[in-house]
Amino acid sequence: MIRRTNLSLSKFNKLALSAAASAAMLASALPAQAADKFTFLTNWYAQAEHGGFYQAQATGLYGKAGLDVTIKMGGPQVNLMQLLVAGQADCIMGYDVQTIKAWEQGIPAVTVAAAFQKDPAVIIAHPHVKKFEELKGKTILVGSAGLVTYWPWVKSKYGFTDSQVRPYTFNIQPFLADKDIAQQGYLASEPYSIEKEGKIKPSVFLLSDLGWPPYATTVVCTADTVKKKPKIVAAFVKASMEGWKSYLSADPAPGNALIKKDNPNMTDDLIANGIAKMKSEGMVLGGDAAQLGIGVLTDERMKKTFDMMVANKLVDPAKVDVKKTYTTQFVKDLKVMP
Numbered sequence: 001m002i003r004r005t006n007l008s009l010s011k012f013n014k015l016a017l018s019a020a021a022s023a024a025m026l027a028s029a030l031p032a033q034a035a036d037k038f039t040f041l042t043n044w045y046a047q048a049e050h051g052g053f054y055q056a057q058a059t060g061l062y063g064k065a066g067l068d069v070t071i072k073m074g075g076p077q078v079n080l081m082q083l084l085v086a087g088q089a090d091c092i093m094g095y096d097v098q099t100i101k102a103w104e105q106g107i108p109a110v111t112v113a114a115a116f117q118k119d120p121a122v123i124i125a126h127p128h129v130k131k132f133e134e135l136k137g138k139t140i141l142v143g144s145a146g147l148v149t150y151w152p153w154v155k156s157k158y159g160f161t162d163s164q165v166r167p168y169t170f171n172i173q174p175f176l177a178d179k180d181i182a183q184q185g186y187l188a189s190e191p192y193s194i195e196k197e198g199k200i201k202p203s204v205f206l207l208s209d210l211g212w213p214p215y216a217t218t219v220v221c222t223a224d225t226v227k228k229k230p231k232i233v234a235a236f237v238k239a240s241m242e243g244w245k246s247y248l249s250a251d252p253a254p255g256n257a258l259i260k261k262d263n264p265n266m267t268d269d270l271i272a273n274g275i276a277k278m279k280s281e282g283m284v285l286g287g288d289a290a291q292l293g294i295g296v297l298t299d300e301r302m303k304k305t306f307d308m309m310v311a312n313k314l315v316d317p318a319k320v321d322v323k324k325t326y327t328t329q330f331v332k333d334l335k336v337m338p
Contacts, residue, residue: 035068041089046263048274055255056243065235094220103320108223111326113237113295114215117287118208120187125203132205141168141183152312188274213304241295241336285338293335
């Protein structure tokens with residue numbers, strides 16, 4: 001009886017192994033599942049401040065997440081929200097003030113992650129200016145976007161006036177020619193150009209360090225995309241934040257190569273300066289990200305930005321429910337730790 005049982009088990013094992021082998025052969029003969037196509041539109045020409053997304057592309061993180069990602073560059077003439085609504089991108093690189101304002105205009109844009117815990121917007125002054133308050137009454141060059149975002153907040157907080165403002169034309173020469181002029185800028189861009197070309201080390205005031213609350217370099221999708229493609233959005237967010245960790249904590253060379261391929265005008269020294277500034281100021285790895293993970297959004301922070309916009313008449317609270325303008329579902333449990 002025992003012998004017969006052993007023979008039965010032996011036959012059973014052989015049959016099982018044969019079936020497993022057949023299944024493996026069949027599986028290998030089937031075509032691989034196609035990756036989900038996903039288009040992400042950035043807010044400007046490729047640069048270090050986009051590095052995490054390019055790093056995720058270059059190191060295969062998107063591919064491992066089952067995504068076939070295309071990164072397209074924005075620029076001065078590119079209307080990101082318009083292209084998002086038109087279906088030309090699955091998600092765009094956004095900005096809280098812009099996204100909240102979009103709802104007032106009937107555009108259901110939803111922030112799903114924030115790569116930057118700080119907005120890189122700065123005001124640059126000559127070296128003799130030691131405190132931001134000293135710029136009261138001085139000429140400040142501000143671009144059109146700045147006039148409808150941070151400038152109303154600056155006026156209300158520091159008592160500055162519109163009479164101080166002159167147009168910023170993305171040219172640093174007026175600043176270099178007049179020691180009494182200050183100008184807007186981007187943390188890793190204009191200050192570096194001024195220092196290199198003007199041979200001076202300017203005073204740089206990072207608005208987020210002065211209390212300016214918005215996140216930046218966010219991932220923004222339409223509410224419809226969030227509803228219909230949650231798994232794809234989740235995969236993109238996770239891979240992107242892993243890309244940021246790799247870019248700033250490991251070797252950024254793969255991402256840099258793609259940045260320079262998309263934007264041949266981007267030089268190694270500019271990229272190195274951008275990475276250094278992001279690290280020193282904790283743009284990506286600091287703030288709430290240090291404890292909650294890269295890409296995190298919080299209800300408290302979003303409410304603070306919304307309240308600031310309401311106080312400065314940047315948005316009509318009767319037309320916008322701030323809780324609809326973002327979701328934490330993709331980042332609250334993500335925990336991509338620095």
